[in-house]
Amino acid sequence: MKTSPQPKGPWIHRFSIRLFTVILAILVYWVLGFLVEDIESIRGPQYEEIERRHVDQTLVKREKNLTADIAEADRAIANKRDEMRIIGDSSQNLQKTITQMIELQKLSVQKSFSLPEAEQMNLSESLSHFLESQKRYQGHNAELSALMEQKRSLQAEKSSVERKIGQQRKPAKKEYQRLREKHDLRIAAFQLLILIPLLAVGAFLIVKYRGSIYFPLFLGYGAAVLLKVSLVIHAYFPSRYFKYILVIGMLIVVVRLLIYFIQVVAFPKAQWLTKQYREAYERFLCPVCEYPIRTGPRRFLFWTRRTVNNIVLPKEAHEERPYSCPACGTVLFEECPECHGIRHALLPHCEHCGAEKDIAESSGRTSGG
Numbered sequence: 001m002k003t004s005p006q007p008k009g010p011w012i013h014r015f016s017i018r019l020f021t022v023i024l025a026i027l028v029y030w031v032l033g034f035l036v037e038d039i040e041s042i043r044g045p046q047y048e049e050i051e052r053r054h055v056d057q058t059l060v061k062r063e064k065n066l067t068a069d070i071a072e073a074d075r076a077i078a079n080k081r082d083e084m085r086i087i088g089d090s091s092q093n094l095q096k097t098i099t100q101m102i103e104l105q106k107l108s109v110q111k112s113f114s115l116p117e118a119e120q121m122n123l124s125e126s127l128s129h130f131l132e133s134q135k136r137y138q139g140h141n142a143e144l145s146a147l148m149e150q151k152r153s154l155q156a157e158k159s160s161v162e163r164k165i166g167q168q169r170k171p172a173k174k175e176y177q178r179l180r181e182k183h184d185l186r187i188a189a190f191q192l193l194i195l196i197p198l199l200a201v202g203a204f205l206i207v208k209y210r211g212s213i214y215f216p217l218f219l220g221y222g223a224a225v226l227l228k229v230s231l232v233i234h235a236y237f238p239s240r241y242f243k244y245i246l247v248i249g250m251l252i253v254v255v256r257l258l259i260y261f262i263q264v265v266a267f268p269k270a271q272w273l274t275k276q277y278r279e280a281y282e283r284f285l286c287p288v289c290e291y292p293i294r295t296g297p298r299r300f301l302f303w304t305r306r307t308v309n310n311i312v313l314p315k316e317a318h319e320e321r322p323y324s325c326p327a328c329g330t331v332l333f334e335e336c337p338e339c340h341g342i343r344h345a346l347l348p349h350c351e352h353c354g355a356e357k358d359i360a361e362s363s364g365r366t367s368g369g
Helices: 011-040 047-054 057-111 117-208 215-236 239-266 270-282 359-368
Strands: 331-335 342-344
Touching: 011 117, 011 215, 047 117, 057 117, 117 215, 270 359
Parallel strands: none
Antiparallel strands: 331 342
């Protein structure tokens, strides 16, 4: 099985592919959001209609009338208090005037002179106005007490009506809650009826074309649909159900990934083998058992994955020869049949002439041997 190299392209192109993959996912998620919102606009149960079937409308009307009567009583009480405040202020001014005139009259008696007749008439008129203000104040006070009593009576009747309405609203609320849950489940079913096939299509495209050059298109689409499906399930299904759905979904994904990676290890593809072997050669470790590749100037040196780049190599010339791993027997360097130079036995191309070989067959011989 021969492999053709896949060009990666400039970094700006790779970055643009990732960027537009994210933008594609956002746009798909946006479109799906419009679709979900249109389905959510389906008219559900109306509480007012359900309440009218359970609650006596005469009681509701009476409650509204009592509320209006109480508001009217509050306005009347406020107006009456304003009138009493004005009368009280006027009485206080008259009382001050009368006090001053009485003091003036006392002074005239002490000084043995008589007040003018006009002053005496003013005193009499002030006393008359003061008494009349006190009488009006007492009348308003009695009216205020009557209004307060009327308000208390209205509030007591309203409380009684509200208790009766509250008892009648309990079955209405239960019925509304039941119908609302049924409507939400129906909306969720409609949404999932559209989203699940879209998710299945996305999963199929991702699995079938994971090696295609257009894989980012399918990945962005599938990720957006998966996110929208998860949010719909979380929004409409109770938490006690959603946690089971979430855990079962995660179990399916984890098991599928575990099976996939087991198959990759047991039956690796050429591209994965090439990547694994290339990384091992770069660290001068056997790709099969990770024993150090001690050939050429590294023959008497020791290193690990972490210290391989810190090794200082001797500068003397060395002859390239075929080499097999002394730990597992895997052929790591061999003679190229095309140019007869020493090449990497587990990499697809000769470093001298570029001749290609089948990595899968080499791997099969290695594991079989």
